[in-house]
Amino acid sequence: MKIIINHSSMQPIYEQIAGQMKAQILKGELLEDTALPSVRMLAKEQRVSALTVKKAYDTLEAEGFITTVHGKGSFVARTNQQMRLEERRKEVENAFELAIQKGKSCGMSREELLDVFQMILEEM
Amino acid sequence: MLKLTNVKKTYKDFELDCSMEVRPGMITGVVGKNGAGKTTTLKAILGLIRLDGGEAKVLGKPVEEMGKAERAQLGIVLADSGFSGYLTIRDLLPMLERMYPKFERDVFLGRCRQFHLPEDKKIKEFSTGMRQKLHVLFALSHDARLLLLDEPTAGMDVLARDEILDMFREYMEEKEGRAMLISSHIAGDLENLCDDIYMIDGGRVIFHEETDVLLGDYALLKMTQEQYQKIDKSHVLRFRKENYGYSCLTDQKAFYLDNYPDVTVENNGIDTLITMMIRGERI
Numbered sequence: 512m513k514i515i516i517n518h519s520s521m522q523p524i525y526e527q528i529a530g531q532m533k534a535q536i537l538k539g540e541l542l543e544d545t546a547l548p549s550v551r552m553l554a555k556e557q558r559v560s561a562l563t564v565k566k567a568y569d570t571l572e573a574e575g576f577i578t579t580v581h582g583k584g585s586f587v588a589r590t591n592q593q594m595r596l597e598e599r600r601k602e603v604e605n606a607f608e609l610a611i612q613k614g615k616s617c618g619m620s621r622e623e624l625l626d627v628f629q630m631i632l633e634e635m
Numbered sequence: 636m637l638k639l640t641n642v643k644k645t646y647k648d649f650e651l652d653c654s655m656e657v658r659p660g661m662i663t664g665v666v667g668k669n670g671a672g673k674t675t676t677l678k679a680i681l682g683l684i685r686l687d688g689g690e691a692k693v694l695g696k697p698v699e700e701m702g703k704a705e706r707a708q709l710g711i712v713l714a715d716s717g718f719s720g721y722l723t724i725r726d727l728l729p730m731l732e733r734m735y736p737k738f739e740r741d742v743f744l745g746r747c748r749q750f751h752l753p754e755d756k757k758i759k760e761f762s763t764g765m766r767q768k769l770h771v772l773f774a775l776s777h778d779a780r781l782l783l784l785d786e787p788t789a790g791m792d793v794l795a796r797d798e799i800l801d802m803f804r805e806y807m808e809e810k811e812g813r814a815m816l817i818s819s820h821i822a823g824d825l826e827n828l829c830d831d832i833y834m835i836d837g838g839r840v841i842f843h844e845e846t847d848v849l850l851g852d853y854a855l856l857k858m859t860q861e862q863y864q865k866i867d868k869s870h871v872l873r874f875r876k877e878n879y880g881y882s883c884l885t886d887q888k889a890f891y892l893d894n895y896p897d898v899t900v901e902n903n904g905i906d907t908l909i910t911m912m913i914r915g916e917r918i
Contacts, residue, residue, distance in 0.1 A: 519902060521892060523851030551660075555804040560662070562830040563847040616896065 512541060512548070516557055524559055528567035536576050536587055537595055547577060547585040636661075636694065636781055636814040642679050643688035651675050651838040652689075657781070657814050662807060664829035664846070665818040666909060672838040673818040674714060677785050680816075681711070694781060707735050710779030712770045712787045720759025724752060724769070735777035743776035746802075750795070763790040771799055775806055782806070782815040788824055796821070800828055822905035826850065832905065836913055854888035855907050857881075857899040866895060873915030884911040 514531050516524055535541040547553075550568065554561040568585055571577045575594060579585045614624045637657040644651040651672045657663045665673050678684045679691055682698040691698040694705050718727055724747055731738050747754065750768050758766060767790045774782055782803075788796045807813055819825050825832060825846070832849060834842035844853075858866065859880040868874075870887035884903070885891060892900055901907075 518850075521888070521900070521902070523847070525847060525851070549808070551804075551808040555801070555808050558800075558804070558827045560828065560830045560846045561660070561807070562845055566847060 514553075514557060516559065525563045525566035525570065528553075528557070528559075528564065529570040532567070532571060533574070533576055533598070536590055537598060541587050543587050543589050545587045547587065549584055637680065637816060638692045639676070639680070639689065640691075641689035642676070642686055642691050644675060644679060644684060645687050649675075649838060651679070653679075653835065653838065653840055654689075655833050655840060655843070657816050659812045659814050660807070661830045662803070662815040662817065662828055664825040664832040665816065665835060666820070666822065666825060666832060666905060667818075667835035668909070668913065669820075671835045673835055674785055675838070676835065677713065677783055677816075677818065680783060681709075707737070707777070708780045710774035710777065710782040710784075712767075712774050712784045714785045714789065717766060717770055718758055721757060723757055724754045731773070731777075737778040739776050739778070743772060746772045746776070750798075764792065764795060767791055768795060768799070771802075775802060778810075780813055782813070782817070784815065784817040786819055787817060788819060788821060796824065800824060803828060822909070826905055834909065834912060842908075842912055848886075849905070849908065850902070852888050853884065853886050853903040853908065854891070855901040855903050855911070856883040856885055856891055856895075857901065858883070862895070862898055866891075866898065868918050871918050873911045873917060875911065875915045882911075884908065884915060 512532070512535065514528055516527055518524070520527065522530075532541065547568070548556070550561050550564045553564045557564070568577065568579070572579055572585070576588055576590065577585050578588045611624060614627070619627075636659050637655075639653055639655050642651065642653050649670075649672070653672065653676050655663070655665075655676075665676065667673050675684070679686060680693060680698065682701055686698075693701060694708060696705060724744075728740060731743075732740065744754070747769070750765075750772065752761070752765055752769055752772075758769070761769065767787070771784070771787050774784065774787075788799055791799065803815065803817075807815065817825070817829065829846050831843065831845045833840050856866075856871075857877070857879070861880075863874075863881040863883075868883075870885045870890055871883040872886060873884045875882050884907070888900060888903075891898055
């Protein structure tokens with residue numbers, strides 16, 4: 512498992528860890544049932560606090576990407592096709608949200624935004 | 636592991652009134668400027684000073700009741716104490732073995748070699764950095780459950796500091812349930828090591844936060860006079876007048892990133908935090 516943390520990024524470190532692990536699970540680089548390093552172990556490797564890693568694991572667990580067996584550690588959960596699709600959808604939604612925010616911040620109206628959307632959709 | 640409840644100590648010109656907690660498996664940091672009360676707090680935990688009030692519990696027992704068995708489970712580095720300068724590392728061994736039943740002689744000597752600490756040189760001939768390394772290596776050598784470290788990396792160069800910090804991380808990973816209280820004025824040390832951080836000033840805890848939240852949600856906002864007039868200040872903890880306008884400490888970075896794209900938002904280190912908390916003004 513390879514994780515690269517950017518300490519000057521505006522994204523919180525636990526989100527960076529969770530995000531990169533999630534991407535590796537979705538891409539199939541981290542296979543189902545793979546044992547993940549313990550919280551302290553990953554904290555040591557990444558030189559971040561253990562609570563940060565714990566938060567990342569908790570996030571992944573809440574989203575169903577990993578399971579934690581008490582006393583045994585954390586494992587990659589079975590990701591079904593449904594989950595992958597949903598994840599993709601969420602990414603698309605986020606991209607739209609970002610574009611709309613940008614448009615609004617420079618004063619574009621709802622109609623103008625829709626026009627741009629239609630135009631791009633037809634060009635493709 | 637460790638719990639202080641309104642621990643009080645009054646000196647002629649200083650008053651300590653401190654509550655803090657270190658939980659098993661956690662590395663807790665203490666920061667503060669010189670004379671803020673860091674060392675006094677550690678002394679209170681060790682029972683080296685008599686408390687004027689409050690309660691200090693170490694490994695589940697009140698400090699006053701701590702005996703030999705509990706003390707053997709503490710690993711300690713204090714700023715102004717150490718081994719007699721007339722002894723060598725080899726001279727220390729029999730003493731350490733008797734004082735600490737779980738002293739791991741071979742591990743200790745192996746690490747001394749790793750850090751180039753000569754076994755048969757008098758400790759008074761060691762450099763400051765070497766002496767400090769010796770104290771840290773010893774604190775890590777007897778399976779202590781709770782490490783109490785006052786400025787453990789003081790006087791060490793960058794490389795030695797890095798090695799020692801990695802050793803702390805290893806120590807925590809090696810066995811579950813160990814805990815660590817560490818004070819340092821080198822913020823970088825604490826940022827990447829501690830799970831939570833207390834800030835002490837004038838003998839009182841003025842701030843306590845998880846390091847993760849500190850680095851993730853806190854930020855320094857830099858803005859012009861005009862921006863400062865207009866900005867929503869409900870999440871500004873402290874502000875300071877600067878020559879370009881104002882700098883503000885916030886614990887809601889995302890709020891300002893989302894709503895004020897023109898304002899400069901800087902990730903917040905512990906150093907800025909200390910300066911802003913102590914020198915900055917409240918809204």
